[in-house]
Amino acid sequence: MTASLPTNEGASRCHRLLAPLASVDVTPICLGGADCGEAWKDRLGTCSNEVAFDAMDYFHEQDGNLIATYPSYWRCS
Incomplete structure (x- = not known):
């Protein structure tokens, strides 16, 4: 018996x-940017820039749409 992974349609x-x-x-799931x-x-x-755009393209292809750009959540002052 083999398990099937969810498709992008289900994401x-x-x-x-x-x-x-x-x-x-x-x-x-959020992409840290x-x-x-x-x-x-x-x-x-x-x-x-090439690596950043490749990562964002892949994230979008996987149906991701939330990108965090704040550099320091633990030091909010």
């Missing part, structure tokens, strides 16, 4: 409402 059913008044559905670009390269490092 769209996994979206969740971001907030009751927002009317925006997002995927439960704070190290894309140059703004935070001293603290986070950086990845090339």
Whole structure:
């Protein structure tokens, strides 16, 4: 007996409402993108534009639509 993996078609059913008044559905998994670009390269490092776009393209192909860009959630002040 073999198990089948979920297809990309099923992934769209996994979206969740971001907030009751927002009317925006997002995927439960978020792509971390704070190290894309140059703004935070001293603290986070950086990845090339090519790598960043490849990662975002793949994430979108997998039905992902939520990208976090905030570099430091644990130091909100």
